[in-house]
Amino acid sequence: MENAPRIQKEHRMTMTGAHVIGSPVPRVEGPLKVRGEARYSADITLPGMLWAKFLRSPYPHARVLSVDVSRARALRGVKAVLTGADIPPRLYGRRLRDMPFLARDRVRFIGERVAAVAAEDPDVAEEALGLIEVEHEELPAVFDPEAAMQPGAPILHEALATYEGLPAPPPDIPNVHSLARWSMGDLAQGFREAHRVFEHSFRTPFVHQGYLEPHAGVVEVDGSGRLQVWATNKTPFVLRKHLSESLDLPEEMITVQPIYLGADFGGKGSVMDLPLCYYLVQRTGRPVKAVMSYVEELTAANPRHASVITLRTGVTRDGRFCARHARAIFNSGAYGAMKPTPFVNLGGAAAGGGVYRIPHLQIDAYSVYTNGVPCGHMRAPGEPQMIFAVESQTDMIAAELGVDPLEFRLRNGLAEGDPLVTGHRLTHVRLRQTLEAAGRAIGWGTPKPGPCIGRGLAAGERHVGIGQGSAEVALELNGLVRVLTGVPDTGTGAPTVLRQIVAEVLALPLGQVEVAMGSTDQLPPDSGAGGSRVTHVVGRAAWQAATTMRRRVLERAAQELTLPAEKLDLRDGWIVADGTRRLSLDEVTKRHGPLQVVETYVADHYAALTSFSVQAAEVEVDPESGQVHLRRLVTAHDVGRVLNPQTHQGQIEGGAIQGLGYALMENLVIEEGRVAASHLGEYKLPTIKDIPPLETVLLEEPGGPVPFEGKAIGEHSISTVAPAVANAVFDAVGVRITDLPITAEKIHQALRARPAPTR
Amino acid sequence: MTSSVTASPAAAIRRIRIQVNGQEHECEVRPNRLLVDFLRYDLGLTGTKEGCGVGVCGLCTVLLDGQMVASCLTLAVFADGGEVTTIEGLAVGAELHPVQDCFIEYGGFQCGICTPGQIMAAKALLDDNPTPTEEEIKEWMMGNLCRCTGYYKIVESVQRAAGRLRGAGAGDGATARQGPAGARAGRLAAR
Ligand code: FES
Ligand code: FES
Numbered sequence: 015m016e017n018a019p020r021i022q023k024e025h026r027m028t029m030t031g032a033h034v035i036g037s038p039v040p041r042v043e044g045p046l047k048v049r050g051e052a053r054y055s056a057d058i059t060l061p062g063m064l065w066a067k068f069l070r071s072p073y074p075h076a077r078v079l080s081v082d083v084s085r086a087r088a089l090r091g092v093k094a095v096l097t098g099a100d101i102p103p104r105l106y107g108r109r110l111r112d113m114p115f116l117a118r119d120r121v122r123f124i125g126e127r128v129a130a131v132a133a134e135d136p137d138v139a140e141e142a143l144g145l146i147e148v149e150h151e152e153l154p155a156v157f158d159p160e161a162a163m164q165p166g167a168p169i170l171h172e173a174l175a176t177y178e179g180l181p182a183p184p185p186d187i188p189n190v191h192s193l194a195r196w197s198m199g200d201l202a203q204g205f206r207e208a209h210r211v212f213e214h215s216f217r218t219p220f221v222h223q224g225y226l227e228p229h230a231g232v233v234e235v236d237g238s239g240r241l242q243v244w245a246t247n248k249t250p251f252v253l254r255k256h257l258s259e260s261l262d263l264p265e266e267m268i269t270v271q272p273i274y275l276g277a278d279f280g281g282k283g284s285v286m287d288l289p290l291c292y293y294l295v296q297r298t299g300r301p302v303k304a305v306m307s308y309v310e311e312l313t314a315a316n317p318r319h320a321s322v323i324t325l326r327t328g329v330t331r332d333g334r335f336c337a338r339h340a341r342a343i344f345n346s347g348a349y350g351a352m353k354p355t356p357f358v359n360l361g362g363a364a365a366g367g368g369v370y371r372i373p374h375l376q377i378d379a380y381s382v383y384t385n386g387v388p389c390g391h392m393r394a395p396g397e398p399q400m401i402f403a404v405e406s407q408t409d410m411i412a413a414e415l416g417v418d419p420l421e422f423r424l425r426n427g428l429a430e431g432d433p434l435v436t437g438h439r440l441t442h443v444r445l446r447q448t449l450e451a452a453g454r455a456i457g458w459g460t461p462k463p464g465p466c467i468g469r470g471l472a473a474g475e476r477h478v479g480i481g482q483g484s485a486e487v488a489l490e491l492n493g494l495v496r497v498l499t500g501v502p503d504t505g506t507g508a509p510t511v512l513r514q515i516v517a518e519v520l521a522l523p524l525g526q527v528e529v530a531m532g533s534t535d536q537l538p539p540d541s542g543a544g545g546s547r548v549t550h551v552v553g554r555a556a557w558q559a560a561t562t563m564r565r566r567v568l569e570r571a572a573q574e575l576t577l578p579a580e581k582l583d584l585r586d587g588w589i590v591a592d593g594t595r596r597l598s599l600d601e602v603t604k605r606h607g608p609l610q611v612v613e614t615y616v617a618d619h620y621a622a623l624t625s626f627s628v629q630a631a632e633v634e635v636d637p638e639s640g641q642v643h644l645r646r647l648v649t650a651h652d653v654g655r656v657l658n659p660q661t662h663q664g665q666i667e668g669g670a671i672q673g674l675g676y677a678l679m680e681n682l683v684i685e686e687g688r689v690a691a692s693h694l695g696e697y698k699l700p701t702i703k704d705i706p707p708l709e710t711v712l713l714e715e716p717g718g719p720v721p722f723e724g725k726a727i728g729e730h731s732i733s734t735v736a737p738a739v740a741n742a743v744f745d746a747v748g749v750r751i752t753d754l755p756i757t758a759e760k761i762h763q764a765l766r767a768r769p770a771p772t773r
Numbered sequence: 774m775t776s777s778v779t780a781s782p783a784a785a786i787r788r789i790r791i792q793v794n795g796q797e798h799e800c801e802v803r804p805n806r807l808l809v810d811f812l813r814y815d816l817g818l819t820g821t822k823e824g825c826g827v828g829v830c831g832l833c834t835v836l837l838d839g840q841m842v843a844s845c846l847t848l849a850v851f852a853d854g855g856e857v858t859t860i861e862g863l864a865v866g867a868e869l870h871p872v873q874d875c876f877i878e879y880g881g882f883q884c885g886i887c888t889p890g891q892i893m894a895a896k897a898l899l900d901d902n903p904t905p906t907e908e909e910i911k912e913w914m915m916g917n918l919c920r921c922t923g924y925y926k927i928v929e930s931v932q933r934a935a936g937r938l939r940g941a942g943a944g945d946g947a948t949a950r951q952g953p954a955g956a957r958a959g960r961l962a963a964r
Contacts (some may be wrong), residue, residue, distance in 0.1 A: 044877035045799030046893060047885030050820015050860035057819035171957060226832055227886040228822040276822070277921050282797045308825045505884025505921050660880045664922060668883065671923030694825035701915045702924040 016672055034514045034524055035722045042510045043274075043503060049504055052274045055230035058244045058307045063232070064657045066287065066294055066304040069129040069146050070314060071121035073157035074385035074687030075168065078119050078693045085145040091138035093144070094297040096130045100647075102292050106260055107351035108284060108493055110179040110191060110358045112171060113388065115289050119149070122348035123171055123386055123688050125314030132302050138192070155385040157687055159345040160322060162189040164382050170383040172350060181357045185717055189383040194359040194485045196366070196435040197376040202284060204337025204374025208328025211337075212411050215401040217753035220320045220345070220682040221623050223392045224672070224699050227276020228311045233291040234301035244279045245288055248278045248504050249542025252354075253285065254534045260289045274532035278504040278543060278671070280391035281316055312697055313689040316352040316390030317682050319344040319360060319381075322404040328374075333415050335426050337374040340366030340398060345389065346381045352390030362396025362733075367435050368404040369445055369473045369626060372428040376436050384661035385687045391544075393669065394476065394729035398676055398736065402754060405472035405737030410750065419741065420453050423473060434624075442717055445654040446738035448626040449473060451652035451711045456630035464694040466637055467645065470741025471630035472734040478625070478719055478726040479547030480617040484538040487516055487559035489567065489609040493587060493600030495522060497529045497559075500537040506728060507661030511554045514657060515721050519560035520567075521584045522599075538614045546726035548699075549657065550719055554615035557721040562611045570606045571597050623718065625725050626652040629670065629734040633742040635749075638760030641742060642678060647735070650711035654718030654725035666710055666731045673735025675700045681755050789853040793818065794862025802849045808842070809833045811849035812859060820860040820889050824918075831917030833892035834897075835859050843916075860889035863896065871937040872896050872930075881930030883921035891917050895931045899938055907932070941947040 046052040083095040098118035105111040117128050122187050133139035154168040161167055167188045171177070174184060174191060185193045205211060231245035241263060247253045250270035258265040275282060287304040294302045306315070322345050328337035342363045348357045363379035379396070392398075412422035427445045434440065449471075453459070456469055486498040497516050503509055509529040517527045541547060564584060571589040572601050573598060574577035588595040589602065603609065630648040635641070649670050656662045679698040683690040690695040718725035734752055744750050749764040786801045793816060800810060812818045824832035826845050833844040836858040847920070872895050875881065883889040887904040891914070898905060898913045905913070910931050918929060 039878075040877050040880070041882075043885075045869070047882060047888050048860075048873035048876050049864055050889045052885050053819070054822070054886060056823070057813075059817070174792050208925075225884070225886075226918060226920055227884070228821070228824070228831055274820070275884060276824075277884035279920070308827075308830075503884075505882075507883065661883075664880050664883055664926060667923035668921045669923075672920070693827045693829075695827050695829040699918055699920065700924075701918060702911045702927065703915045707925050708923075708925060758803075 360396025
């Protein structure tokens with residue numbers, strides 16, 4: 015396989031006594047998925063179920079003068095039609111509550127819901143939408159975030175200051191709902207020390223997360239009056255809380271059922287259509303299902319924020335960074351509701367210092383309303399934008415100084431004990447090793463195989479995620495162990511890794527450990543999937559539960575055998591003393607009954623430990639067309655112990671190809687508030703033909719907070735691809751692209767404007 | 774079995790006979806009923822997924838008379854008299870098809886939403902060409918998007934399955950027929 019990803023490992027560790035940790039165990043849910051038996055939200059059908067559809071605004075900004083639903087209500091098969099006037103006037107937000115479920119008197123983006131229909135059949139519901147008459151009065155709209163910040167710009171939310179969940183009084187800048195600032199040192203002092211100062215601006219587009227399963231949900235009120243929910247949501251306990259708050263129902267009356275998710279990548283954390291489904295259930299007394307079309311996904315879900323980022327960077331005479339002011343403007347669209355962070359902004363902006371020692375650093379991130387689709391989180395939120403800017407500028411400055419980009423990075427790189435702008439003093443810093451490993455793999459400094467071929471690299475760092483995880487480990491009568499998790503399977507492989515952790519602690523064959531997803535009734539609250547968190551916090555909860563289980567089993571066996579528990583051990587489903595099998599697990603349960611342990615683990619602050627990632631690209635640019643051919647990609651990571659090489663590698667490969675899409679093709683073009691792509695065929699995602707030969711370098715070192723000393727990997731390979739490609743393009747033909755994606759057209763134009771230097 | 778009908782006049786209803794995974798069905802459908810909806814909602818075979826709805830993502834891929842089709846673009850009435858194979862029809866009892874086995878063993882999926890379509894496409898490829906080159910695999914499978922895996926493990930899964938189908942003697946997928954990427958034009962046969 016010429017294109018097979020090559021994986022090279024440095025400092026491979028062996029773990030004494032390990033029998034399943036570190037092996038490429040196939041997915042526990044694999045058989046269900048390959049048989050088509052894994053159930054996703056859109057697969058749920060209930061007796062008497064109705065279908066919901068939503069009428070959406072055709073205007074980017076307008077007053078809604080009237081909504082006439084009488085003809086729609088009269089259509090045969092239509093069971094309910096709701097407008098904003100029919101539901102409580104509540105605003106929703108994952109933090110900042112600024113978004114109505116149905117517009118009342120105002121719409122702020124094309125795609126905003128204005129009316130909801132429930133009908134016997136989706137086609138009838140669709141037909142009913144066409145019978146609703148809405149009278150609008152258009153209002154001046156604003157689409158560009160910088161324009162939206164100017165005095166006199168149309169204001170989207172006059173009542174912003176009164177909204178619940180506003181992190182701090184917003185700055186006195188039109189349409190800004192959040193200004194997040196990180197700083198260290200003294201910026202003015204830093205720039206006084208600078209020998210040269212460089213300022214560059216970068217632009218990144220909106221992109222959709224690209225999960226292939228559109229949002230879907232089914233809501234029913236069961237015989238006991240409880241709300242049952244099946245939904246494309248990765249955080250069931252948070253969903254339960256938000257539904258409870260939105261619908262004025264006690265949490266105890268809501269059950270979020272376990273379900274498979276057709277991936278998430280940050281996009282499936284909101285209530286989306288579920289509250290409206292509930293109101294339709296209330297009206298009709300029947301279960302209601304809503305499935306978004308992919309067109310609705312592209313136009314009205316919650317894509318990654320577009321950004322404008324300006325970096326002003328001071329460098330000393332000896333080529334060291336001394337000061338930087340990073341200013342990021344994130345285009346949030348019409349609402350801030352889809353952002354879950356307490357500061358209603360994007361945490362990835364904190365990467366504005368890159369992986370460098372910059373003593374005087376300030377980062378300002380503005381989240382700004384415009385009349386577009388509300389933006390949300392996508393894999394490593396804020397980071398792909400910021401790292402594209404930072405790592406492009408690193409090369410631009412190196413070029414100005416006449417220093418090799420790799421050498422420049424090594425000179426300025428973070429070292430042991432250096433602080434990040436977030437306040438952490440880093441330990442176990444292996445940036446140098448990761449940079450050098452990536453450099454070696456791409457052939458840095460060696461002759462290039464032809465003209466118009468260039469190499470570039472980019473570096474980033476990312477923490478291990480935090481939050482709350484819960485897990486139950488139960489020993490059944492038959493000696494089988496069952497692990498229950500409240501995190502839905504989004505495809506990352508979490509259930510498989512939890513199974514390995516529990517099997518390892520209990521020294522059981524994998525076949526004796528089953529994993530299931532539980533509903534929100536079955537477990538204590540859990541933060542859910544996301545933020546490079548699950549293997550850490552849910553893994554810890556499972557590890558603790560299994561460890562407690564082990565102790566209890568040995569205590570019971572000790573009674574039985576009249577031996578001290580310290581003399582006993584577990585091995586392959588047996589209680590062992592002095593190397594001989596004494597009791598089987600099922601003998602213990604048969605005499606003492608089944609055992610059940612539930613544990614919760616909370617990590618509430620980031621560790622001083624991070625993971626460095628360096629990706630390197632070799633590209634060939636067609637000097638005529640400007641077409642970029644990605645000849646090779648190297649992905650190098652400073653990782654902890656790898657618990658499952660197959661799922662770990664899957665995260666790296668998937669993230670890298672999403673990064674490739676961001677670099678070269680993905681672009682949710684929004685013109686005057688209207689998404690230009692009218693279906694998925696017009697929105698380019700990477701296909702199987704776009705993948706380059708990939709080489710992975712893993713620098714394993716124990717010491718991470720994940721059970722068995724692992725670290726995180728889920729969001730680590732996405733952010734550095736685009737700047738690595740941009741840097742390689744510059745190396746190939748001397749053209750610097752500062753706005754993503756890097757298209758042939760942009761390169762072609764730049765080449766025509768400025769003849770390429772001969773190399 | 775009758776699909777639910779409300780707004781369309783009864784006269785438009787068509788009676789079709791269709792074999793799905795070896796089982797005969799005689800149903801009444803509206804002429805505009807899509808095969809994907811017919812399979813998922815009339816027959817309850819939800820293994821076939823729907824993503825884009827416009828024939829570009831491959832989630833809804835099924836075999837109609839052995840040909841790969843996008844069931845979101847195919848009307849149920851066009852399958853009248855035909856034989857459809859969906860993901861539910863691949864395994865024989867507890868025994869998975871080698872393509873299914875290899876997708877599990879070589880990590881050819883993560884979330885699994887694209888997997889039924891990927892597996893049906895891979896099966897159609899290997900029925901047609903038991904020894905595809907890597908280029909041929911990519912050419913054939915390019916209509917099946919996957920957002921999770923980055924595709925590397927899908928390529929490997931299909932290669933391994935090819936090897937396994939050729940029998941143990943041929944080795945496990947490492948060798949592939951040399952030759953030009955000769956994938957068929959019009960992979961999604963229109964009916
Ligand atoms: S749903 Fe049929 S090809 Fe996408
Ligand atoms: S496995 Fe998730 S889209 Fe392919």
